[in-house]
Amino acid sequence: MRGGLREHEDAYGRLILDHLEHSGQVEIVERDDGFVAASRLGPEAYFAPFRQWPRHERTAIRLARGRVLDVGCGAGRVALHLQSRGHEVVGIDVSPLAVDVARRRGAADVRVLSVTRVGPKLGRFDTFVMYGSNFGLVAGHQRARWLLRRFRSIANDRARILAGSTNPYATENPDHLAYHERNRQRGRRGGQLRIRIRHGSYATPWFDYLLASPDEMAELAAGTGWELTRVIDDGEPFYVGVLERVV
């Protein structure tokens, strides 16, 4: 998604804002093959304090150092945690309502910005955090390589990306397996979801969200100035890939 979302396109932010005011909210995701489901993790996951994060995210966040870019910051859980540890954090999200919520919750520097607009104006970073499967914001093969090079251009020496993803192939759900095959027949990655979020009268534009296996992540990074050096998981399909800047 690009910046400049219209009010009724900000379904993600509206969900987050509603969650602040009423419990029991559900994130509803529609896929372009007609599959509709509530997210396994509800919006409360976007608000979770550190001690409630999934174990693999708690482990991996210890690798954050220096100045941090929090990509797709949502309600600000990562920014708030790293701020409290003394890091300077810039949070970006395409959702104006989510950014409002993150700011209200105390995130010091959050901005409405699409990941595709990341550039030298933001300064340089030591760590890029893409949590909650937000490596998916690279959207597809070509954009992934373009974005990783762009991150590299504003990365300090020894920078790393903590790239959260979900291995899409760790499933036996026939609907998902059929979707992977449908994608491949269209020249897309199996896990290249085309989805939108719906919430009441709000619906995001359709957008691509790439779920990548660790092998795919390694392959996407190769030649962009980053290298996958470690995969941190907890036996689930969720994992954090640690991408280190190649010297």
Add this chain to the structure above:
Amino acid sequence: MRGGLREHEDAYGRLILDHLEHSGQVEIVERDDGFVAASRLGPEAYFAPFRQWPRHERTAIRLARGRVLDVGCGAGRVALHLQSRGHEVVGIDVSPLAVDVARRRGAADVRVLSVTRVGPKLGRFDTFVMYGSNFGLVAGHQRARWLLRRFRSIANDRARILAGSTNPYATENPDHLAYHERNRQRGRRGGQLRIRIRHGSYATPWFDYLLASPDEMAELAAGTGWELTRVIDDGEPFYVGVLERVV
């Protein structure tokens, strides 16, 4: 909805079946103006034992007597309760998967049948139960009057209908108020929802589901052989209208 649902149209039954096997299911309802939401009551409400029913439903069910038709029986909660109290109950539902579940849970006589197919083959009844807002299955003004006359034709003396509904006008939600107005401009009742249920790759056909205020229910019944004699509620928009057979 008529009988003869195809497998992937039985989203309601699939939801109920999935709930048996995995907790955390959500009922996702899409309205024809694009509004999408999770039902306030999740699928667990379809399985709730008597002690967990809403108070107004517990109160009203004491008015059930004799042989009972459970209209839209779902997972069978009403049939199971009334059976245990010694009633002979016939449950009907358009959803084959829901009827399977109700049968597995012990409902003695449940059948895949649309409410529009109710007729003398089912025998005669002393009580018609339409719980969980299932008065909505009357769908609209004309069909309501036709159906109420049809119920009357198989109703014993002193029969009653326990007609669960939700007063659609007890809301300040601007999306709902705009929808009521949109309906009126199209010659429909304000609360005449056009919706479908979506669940994974399953989606029901679009169907009309009428939410009526008590005044509207009284007006729909007038002249059909039924009279609204009592409204049982609990301060919420949910209520049970007691329709007594006119002598």
